[in-house]
Amino acid sequence: MRNVLLMAQFTWREALGRRLLWAIVLLTLVFLALYFLGLNFLLDSFQRRAAQLGRELSPEQILIPNAVLVLMGMYIVNFLGSLISVFTTIASVSGEVDSGTLQSVLPKPIRRWEFVLGKWLGHLSLALPYLALLALALVYGSYFVTGYLPPDPLSAVGLMLMSALFLLTLTLLGSSLFSTLTTGVGMFMVFGLGWIGGILGSVGAFTRTPLLERLGEISSYVVPSDQLWRGASVFLQPEVMLRAQDATRGNPFAGSELLSTGYLLWVAAYTLVVLVAAVWVFGRRDF
Amino acid sequence: MAPAIQTRNLRKVFKGRAAVEDLSLEVQAGEVFGFLGPNGAGKTTTVKMLLGLTYPTSGEASLLGKPLGSLEAKRHLGFLPELFRFHDWMTGGEFLRFHAQIYGMGQEATRRRIPEVLELVGLLGRENERIKGYSKGMQQRIGLAQAILNSPRVVFLDEPTSALDPIGRREVREIIGHLKAKDTTVFLNSHLLSEVELTCDRVAFVDKGRVVQSGALEVLLRERLEVELRVGMVNPQMLADLRRYAKVLHHSPNTVLLEADNEAVLPFLAQTVVNSGAGLYALTPRKISLEDLFVQLVKRKPL
Numbered sequence: 001m002r003n004v005l006l007m008a009q010f011t012w013r014e015a016l017g018r019r020l021l022w023a024i025v026l027l028t029l030v031f032l033a034l035y036f037l038g039l040n041f042l043l044d045s046f047q048r049r050a051a052q053l054g055r056e057l058s059p060e061q062i063l064i065p066n067a068v069l070v071l072m073g074m075y076i077v078n079f080l081g082s083l084i085s086v087f088t089t090i091a092s093v094s095g096e097v098d099s100g101t102l103q104s105v106l107p108k109p110i111r112r113w114e115f116v117l118g119k120w121l122g123h124l125s126l127a128l129p130y131l132a133l134l135a136l137a138l139v140y141g142s143y144f145v146t147g148y149l150p151p152d153p154l155s156a157v158g159l160m161l162m163s164a165l166f167l168l169t170l171t172l173l174g175s176s177l178f179s180t181l182t183t184g185v186g187m188f189m190v191f192g193l194g195w196i197g198g199i200l201g202s203v204g205a206f207t208r209t210p211l212l213e214r215l216g217e218i219s220s221y222v223v224p225s226d227q228l229w230r231g232a233s234v235f236l237q238p239e240v241m242l243r244a245q246d247a248t249r250g251n252p253f254a255g256s257e258l259l260s261t262g263y264l265l266w267v268a269a270y271t272l273v274v275l276v277a278a279v280w281v282f283g284r285r286d287f
Numbered sequence: 288m289a290p291a292i293q294t295r296n297l298r299k300v301f302k303g304r305a306a307v308e309d310l311s312l313e314v315q316a317g318e319v320f321g322f323l324g325p326n327g328a329g330k331t332t333t334v335k336m337l338l339g340l341t342y343p344t345s346g347e348a349s350l351l352g353k354p355l356g357s358l359e360a361k362r363h364l365g366f367l368p369e370l371f372r373f374h375d376w377m378t379g380g381e382f383l384r385f386h387a388q389i390y391g392m393g394q395e396a397t398r399r400r401i402p403e404v405l406e407l408v409g410l411l412g413r414e415n416e417r418i419k420g421y422s423k424g425m426q427q428r429i430g431l432a433q434a435i436l437n438s439p440r441v442v443f444l445d446e447p448t449s450a451l452d453p454i455g456r457r458e459v460r461e462i463i464g465h466l467k468a469k470d471t472t473v474f475l476n477s478h479l480l481s482e483v484e485l486t487c488d489r490v491a492f493v494d495k496g497r498v499v500q501s502g503a504l505e506v507l508l509r510e511r512l513e514v515e516l517r518v519g520m521v522n523p524q525m526l527a528d529l530r531r532y533a534k535v536l537h538h539s540p541n542t543v544l545l546e547a548d549n550e551a552v553l554p555f556l557a558q559t560v561v562n563s564g565a566g567l568y569a570l571t572p573r574k575i576s577l578e579d580l581f582v583q584l585v586k587r588k589p590l
Contacts, residue, residue, distance in 0.1 A: 006388055017376040100372040104433060107338040107443075108389040109361040286301075286341040 003110045007118020008125060015088070015126055024084065024130065031080070032137055035073055039145050042069065066148035067238050073138045074236055075253055078160050078229050081131030085168040086187050089123045093175040093282060094183055102287055112283045120172050120275065124165060131164050132157055156235035159259070163228035166271045167191065173278040176285070194223030198230065199252045224267045230255025231263075289352025291316045291441050291472035292337060297346035298496075299332050306332040308496030310346070314489075316440070317470040319463060321477065321487035321504070323577075325585050329496035330476050331369060334443050337474075338366055351440060362390070365439035369446045369476070371430040373418055379405070379429050380414035383436060390437040404432040407462055409455075423450040431462065441472045448479060460486055480577040484508075490577075494585045504577070511575045514556060516543040519566035528559045546575075 015021045046065060050057045093116065096102040106112070139153040150156065170190065174183035201216015203209070220227035233254035234242065245256040292314040299307040307329040314320045324330050335341040337348060339356025353360035373382060380401065387397040405411040408428040413421075418429060427450040434442055444463075448456045456479075463486050466473055477483050483490060484504065491501035500507070514533065518525070521538055529535060532552040533545040545556065553572060560567040 002391070003389065010385065013381075014374070014376065100368060100370050101374055103340060103368040104366065104371070104373060104386070104430070105389065106340055107361060107364055107366045108386065109358045109391060110389050111358065284342075287335070 001114075003114040004118040004121060007110075007115055008122035011092070011119060011122025012126065020088065021126075028080075028130075028134060031076075032134075032141065035076075035138065036141055036145055039069055039073075039142060043146060062146075063148065063238055064241060066142075066146045067150070067236070067241055069146075070139065070142045070148060070150055071233060071236050071254060073142065074135060074156065074160075074233070075229070077131070077135045077138050078163070078232070081127070081134065081160060081164045082167050082191065082225060084130060085123075085127040085164040086171045086191065087184075088127055089119075089168050089171040090175060090184050090187065091180045092119045092123055092172060094178060094180040095175075097287060098179060106287065113279045116172070116176060116279050116282045120169065120278070123172070124168055127164060127168055128161050131161060135160060150236040151238065152235035156232040159228050159232035159235075162264070162267060162271075163225045163232075166228075166267060166274070167225055169271050169274045169278070173274050173281065176278045176282040190223055191225065194219060194226040197223060198226035202252045220263075221266065224263075224270070227255075227259070227263070228267065230257075231259035234258055288316055289349070290314060291318070292320075292348075292350055292474065294333075294337070294348040295346060297333070297336060297348050298344050299329070299336060299341065300344045305496055307336070307343075310493070310496060310498060312491050312498055312501060314472060314474060316351075316472050317467070318489055319467050319473040319475065319487045321475050321483040321490035322493065323477070323480070323483060323490055323581060324493035328493045328585070330493060331445060332496075333493070334366075334445055334474070334476060338364065338443060362437070363440040365434035365437065365442040367427075367430045367434040367442075367444045367447050369449070371427055371450075373426065373430060373433075375419040375421075375426075376417065378415050378417050379410060379421070379432075382418055382429060383414070383432060386433045386436055392437060400436060400438070404436055407435070407465065408432045409458060424452065424455050427451060428455070431459065435462070435466065435471075438469070439471065441474065442466060443474045443476075445476045446478065447475070448477070448482065456482065480581055484577045492581065492584045499584050507580060508575060508577065512547050512550065513573045513575055513579070514545040514547055514553065515569070515571040515573070516545065516556065516560060516567065517541060517569040517571075518543065518560050519568070522563060522565065525560060525563040525565055528563065529556060532556055532559070547572075 043062070043065070046062065047057060096105070106115070135157045136153070139150060143149045167187070171183065171187050174186050178186065197216050197219020200212050201220065204212025204216055234256060237254065242256045245251055245254070290313045292312070295311050297307060297310040298305065310329070310333060322330055322333070332341060336343050337350060337355060339361065348355050350360040351363055377385065383401050383404070384397060387401065392400065401414070402411060405414055408431050410425060410428050410432065413425065418426060421429065427447070431447060434444065448459050451459060460482065463473055463475070475483065475487060487504055489501065489503050490507065492499045513536070518541060521540055521543060526535060526538060526543070529543060529545060532555050533547040535543060536546055537544040547553070547556070550572065553570065557567055557570055
């Protein structure tokens with residue numbers, strides 16, 4: 001266990017040593033600043049338009065634009081969180097194999113599973129707090145700017161974290177098996193697959209095509225990231241929006257149905273299996 | 288006491304091709320052991336199996352009496368890889384502290400040991416620079432430092448002087464001498480046979496994943512010598528007589544090259560030539576070198 005923590009700590013030191021952490025923090029601050037600036041200007045222009053027409057926007061009228069803007073912001077946050085989870089983990093094992101640095105670590109008194117689990121712990125302790133902080137900063141920053149607070153931001157963040165953790169763990173498995181490049185391309189395709197699957201499903205729902213809906217459902221089990229986002233988005237939308245979506249259906253960027261406990265258990269079990277697979281694969285490989 | 292390294296019928300097959308065919312060897316504790324062979328003979332694969340980096344397909348092996356890859360064995364190991372690449376975003380000192388942590392060395396031991404090894408490999412005073420900025424030779428030195436950090440009982444050095452200049456090479460020889468003085472077993476993979484000759488107690492020649500010959504260096508090289516004779520005119524009777532004392536490797540009208548088992552035959556060779564009436568112009572004995580032996584043992588067959 002001591003070695004697991006050592007490798008986790010090592011991952012942090014690497015992120016600091018390679019100035020990865022600073023790059024992420026800096027770019028994130030730029031993103032947040034741009035978002036809040038944009039939000040502020042946009043709301044201002046809404047108010048001005050209304051004033052030009054001799055009206056004032058009531059809180060109910062401004063509710064939907066506010067909610068949509070926060071939802072869009074969170075969509076980007078979720079995307080960033082997924083990307084960071086994947087890209088920071090992509091070389092975690094394969095990079096050490098490719099460069100040969102592993103050869104001076106593994107012959108030392110550390111077990112292979114300790115190495116992989118330590119890497120996993122290190123990366124998730126980097127990526128997940130990042131995602132949580134960014135999401136909360138966006139939600140509460142928007143609240144400060146607009147006065148709008150989504151119904152249940154914490155549950156939404158919880159589901160986003162679950163999605164990021166799944167992607168991160170799958171990336172670790174890829175990294176334990178393949179080279180960095182292969183893992184990168186593979187994860188990009190997996191991520192895209194989940195996305196397309198989600199769109200197929202929503203198009204299916206919109207056009208009432210059972211086959212497409214079925215494909216979307218299957219993809220939500222194989223690559224749950226998109227479905228988890230849709231589940232998270234439910235907690236970010238006010239009642240009115242959810243009802244409106246129920247009527248129109250098929251929004252590719254947000255969902256209107258709560259995820260079932262069974263589905264969440266599936267994702268948890270799936271993630272665990274992927275983690276065990278990563279440990280197993282790494283334990284059996286020749287270097 | 289268990290041998291430091293023991294393998295029996297060790298075999299490794301990669302995708303149907305055997306990298307190590309059938310390797311049996313034994314290295315005693317405290318020995319400096321040279322593991323020699325041509326490229327692709329399976330030397331690095333063998334080392335990787337002994338270190339637990341690669342799993343054998345079949346066969347048995349133990350390190351210090353413990354199974355390969357076990358923590359008890361790994362605690363007393365040190366390894367300098369052939370293609371040494373380290374976490375170069377760290378400083379030399381950070382790098383050594385990190386590896387000390389993996390060894391589970393306590394704070395006190397770490398604080399005491401790191402300056403020691405830095406001094407030994409000649410990097411004292413450079414530990415606060417990033418490894419990225421080190422020269423190739425310095426990187427090999429820091430690699431050597433991490434290999435001996437835990438005062439290991441067995442050290443594997445895979446081409447430890449490949450990036451070093453002659454002075455660096457001499458220093459590595461001194462470090463190996465230092466390790467030997469502390470009863471450390473050194474397993475040396477090297478192409479630099481002159482170096483092996485200077486440092487090793489015992490060697491094994493491997494070819495195609497088998498040990499083709501092994502033994503104490505002084506026994507393998509003892510008194511075996513090549514003798515070159517320059518004579519007036521070689522005649523068949525003279526050659527026949529010479530063959531009674533030594534093996535004729537080569538002859539031309541004026542020279543004969545012989546391989547003798549020991550120096551005692553030299554006077555007889557001279558006498559033989561003189562008795563044949565040919566006139567002896569020169570008799571040059573030359574000790575057989577490790578390189579000669581190497582070439583003899585692993586003469587490459589045409590592919």
